[in-house]
Amino acid sequence: MNRRMWGIIAFVAAMAAVPFCLNPYQVDVFNNIGLYALLALSLNIILGDAGMYNMGHAAFYAVGAYTAAFLNTQLGIGILWTLPISGILAGLVGLVLARPVIHLRGDYLLIVTVGVGEIVRIALINNVFGVTGGPNGIFGIARPVFFGFKIAKPHEFFFLIWGFVALTVLLFSSLKNSRFGRALDYLREDHVAAEGSGIDTARYQLLAFMLGAAWAGMAGCLYASKMSIISPESFNFWESVVIFIIVILGGSGNIAGVILGAFLIVGLPELFREFKAFSQARMWFFGLAMMIMMVFRTEGILPPRPRVFKDIDRNVS
């Protein structure tokens, strides 16, 4: 076994110990980290792998959360059953929104996604279709029931959320080594060359966008079940920015880097909260730390390692 495997085993073992060693508040912080890790992993497909600047990811998070909340409170569908529906609906919304703007380059796409995020938030506040509950949002979302076992306490949610993170990591890391993952690598590095080699770039970009949006939607469903109350302010521009920062600061394109980024961006301000003297200035330190980290680790803390093709070496020799 190599060092990487040992690292993963150590991390999983440490995480498994968390709910047994920490108090409910601290476990809840880990739950938040898990949710942001999910969101960042989903954005990583769009931003890190496909190289599309998306700073409105909270919109899909919101679509998922509101879908789950609506289906649960109005139709009485179990919240975990709404998980796939949230994902599918968020993915479809992502597809419909991205289709006309997917050809926009870089920063133009960035501001359009910011705009989409804001439009979704304002639509939620204005109680669009009369189902979003306006500025107050939706409350009274039922707790999830997993094979007859009711999930309500932070350490129970810990297993739900981090279990889903583990599943996501397994899925996304095998996706990275698939035809799809290689196509994204190619079109990110050189759009024109990829197109020239017969890769349908628009299709792959749309697929990546849809997949990222769908996963954010499922994260939204988990969030709704954890909070049991959701409101538009949980899905504002700042949320999109935080997810964006996690991906870039952690190391865009690298799954381990993105998860580390979630720990730093969500966890560190919580650590500062413990020191009373710092509580006023904790965001000040946070901004300062972001600048310093970027200046010293310009490619993120854990940038992806270049792909190694072992088979090619064997064939040549």
Next chain:
Amino acid sequence: MEEFFQQLTNGLAVGGIYALIALGYTMVYGVLKLINFAHGDLFALGAYLGLTLLTSLGLNSRVGPLAGLALLVVFVTGLVALAGALLERAAYRPLRQSPRLSAVVSALGASIFIQNTIMLIYGSKIHVYPKGILPAVAVNIFGLQVPLVRILVFVVSLLLMAALFAFIQKTRLGTAIRAVAIDQDAARLMGINVDQVIMIVFLIGPGLGGVAGLLVGLYYGQVNFTMGWIYGLKAFTAAILGGIGNIPGAMLGGLILGVIEALGAAYVSVAWKDAIAFLVLIVILIARPKGLLGERVADKI
């Protein structure tokens, strides 16, 4: 019709402010291809510095309202320009050669940093600009009663834009800025000091943004420490609308956005005001992917 023209003049005044901030975004983008997310917070810094200078120096009583205001503009411009240049040196210069999005995250960090610096110094409450800096009279233009402050805001922003345009087009330094925006390496080979040009851009852009902050303080009479986010986002939208990197585009985009917002709020719905602005942006970008005045650049092969 009265209502329509009142909203139009209001939109033009707000649009002038957006345009001033948008110029900072577009100039920095022109030379560095960087979205300076901290720009909105430099604008907020201008609003707060203006407030402090206004209350502590008492310029009005010493030199009269108009000269006092002119001096205030000079001071705020200078201080915010200095802050902008410091920011460039500390947070952006080390990232010149790194991936573009790293500099964006550094800019976001700088934004949080400046916003919280303001919060720690001034507190998180809304601050009110002193009343009576400008006489609260209305000017009659073709039978339309327009508040003096609205005209002043619009005229000041137009004057600054005209001055900037002349500077960029007619002076040696302006030519150097344009050259760096087109091709940094070629500009360096022609003997242009690129670092110095970038520094100057970071003096001018935030300087204009600072004045915009002062104007917002005068126009609405109150400031808060998070205002940089909203105005920054709007102004960045304006810059993209006009075609980012393009100076007349930022001016046009700002004015259009201001007018659309004012008319949208008056005739469609106040609650959907911000959504309307973004919707118009998306529609325009679908039709013209490089903005209104942006040049069509073919993909390099």
